[in-house]
Amino acid sequence: MHPLLTHWLPLGLYAAGIFFASSLPKPPPLPSVAGADKVLHFAAYAGLAVLCARAFRRRWPGLSPWGLGNLSLLAVALYGLTDEFHQAFVPGRTADPWDWLADILGAAAGTLAYLLAARRRSRPGPPRLDRFSDPD
Numbered sequence: 001m002h003p004l005l006t007h008w009l010p011l012g013l014y015a016a017g018i019f020f021a022s023s024l025p026k027p028p029p030l031p032s033v034a035g036a037d038k039v040l041h042f043a044a045y046a047g048l049a050v051l052c053a054r055a056f057r058r059r060w061p062g063l064s065p066w067g068l069g070n071l072s073l074l075a076v077a078l079y080g081l082t083d084e085f086h087q088a089f090v091p092g093r094t095a096d097p098w099d100w101l102a103d104i105l106g107a108a109a110g111t112l113a114y115l116l117a118a119r120r121r122s123r124p125g126p127p128r129l130d131r132f133s134d135p136d
Contacts, residue, residue, distance in 0.1 A: 014051050
């Protein structure tokens with residue numbers, strides 16, 4: 001199957017889903033647990049980072065794990081920043097730097113999870129950073 005459909009389309013749809021959710025004037029009700037919205041930000045951006053790293057790995061297969069991790073983290077962090085900026089203009093929503101921090105931490109966790117899974121898959125023995133492949 002074409003990489004545009006298998007790698008880039010899922011990333012674009014996921015990012016569009018985040019944008020759509022951010023466009024809702026009133027977010028869905030959350031459990032009355034302190035920080036529940038931060039957990040949702042963390043999880044959403046961890047998923048975005050996995051898809052982003054996966055698409056970047058397909059586009060630039062020679063990129064080192066360090067380079068891939070930095071590129072993915074930067075791209076997702078910038079997307080989170082634009083999402084917070086966008087929310088500043090949505091009635092009933094606010095831009096929150098703490099949400100952005102949760103986005104960045106989720107992006108870091110998702111990127112790390114992707115890199116670790118790719119490292120494990122690339123070698124049948126103990127994991128090594130110098131051997132790398134796409135985990136899907």
